[in-house]
Amino acid sequence: MSDKISFRNVSHRFALGDSSFTALDRLSLDVADGEFVTVVGPSGCGKSTAINIAAGLVKPTSGEVLVDGRQVGGPGPERGVIFQQYALFPWLTVRKNVEFGLRLARKSAAERRRTAQHFIDLVGLGEFADALPKVLSGGMKQRCAIARAYAVNPTILLMDEPFGALDALTRVQMQDQVLAAWSRERRTVMFVTHDVDEAVYLAKRVIVMASRPGRLYEIVLVDLPYPRTEAMRLSPEFAEIRKRVWNAVYHQQPASMEAADDEDNRRRSK
């Protein structure tokens, strides 16, 4: 079987006092081995929940996620996760951060050092290998997080709005770096974003989700060859696909989006 990740009727409800809130409603989705899919949808539609379930950090209320045909029971080093908030260990240097997973995998000191150095150089942080995260810019922090995830050699990368906090220019550079790494290694990538442009530029398929309850809304195939280029980004074909994704995201039932916003506000105001 060539499906790397399969969501099978995955639902998740959060308990809220005596009621509950359906964050994800019967999501079924297959991601092929080596495929790059992006996930977009209005805020609160369950994108992070889906990623966390696939990562094994959240146990779904019902349904299951299969990775390589086996049910996910918890986190595993074959699934690398990259978080929006970088999640670097602030007390460790870039090098020690990248070595963190290697140490857990009981690699020898020499091998740790070699592997870490390789990935630090790959993401262009060579000069900062012994710096603490606090001196890095947002883009550098995220590159360090990417190096840390790559270092344990996962076959799957789960990325939850990894570039959400970056400026537009850094973002575009990071997109190209991620695509370059992907075309070399062909890991399976599931990449959450709220940027429609980014979603189309990166993916072979864009998974559009809807909220209240969080569910699969539409899958848009991006019929553009890899490697993706700037010319492609500016092409009419790209614009056409982008428009389809845009409409799928922003012209869902307006009521559902407002509801999601309200809830978001409520959550923040707490």
Place this chain on the structure above:
Amino acid sequence: MLAMNVVAVVGGVALWSAVVAWGKVGLPSPLQVLVRALELARTGQLLTDALASLRRVLLGFCLGVALAVPVGFLMGWYRLARGLIEPFVQFFRMIPPLAIIPLAIVTMGIGETPKVFVIFLAAFLSSVVATFQGVVSVDKTLINAARVLGAGDATIFRRVIVPASMPFILVGMRIGLGAAWATVVAAELIAAQSGLGFRMQQAQLYYDLATIFVSLIAIGVLGLTMDRLLLALENRLTRWQERI
């Protein structure tokens, strides 16, 4: 910065002299206090007293912190432990450690034990809350990040929870140290034979203001020195923190 601090100290002493020169308040002058300090230092009494107080503070403080850190970790890490321990901690925190002194005397006698115990209690209660706060405020994404890299609970505790709560623990230790010094003088009211607090008591009987001043200043200097040492340790261990 240092220059300003020196100016402040010199200014303070000058103000003190001025107040004494004014003559309306019956205070000893800085010079008298200095003379008394030298005298007490020469006879060795100052050192004996300072060491006695320091020993109690250090003993109570170290015992308090040594217990507070594991208990704080337990409370933060296990819901059960939190449920069982928190009511007691919150309750005893509301009772000033000094209010425990009568109870301590009756139950522990008048030796060193009740004194050290009261200081221990003061240090423990302030540190335990800080440690517990540190553990519960560890960023969940850091725990998740460790988990997806393959960390189990023991590793997460050792490599994430402990370093992440270190700043809180050190702040708690400094508060605990302050509480320990605040308590020692009162603790030395319990039939002590030596100590800076005891010396002040004695001096009070003889209306010996200079000795009281010497003891007060000694307590201040010792407390401040220990606080600075802890601050240096804190800066060293938490250099990774983003400071604004």
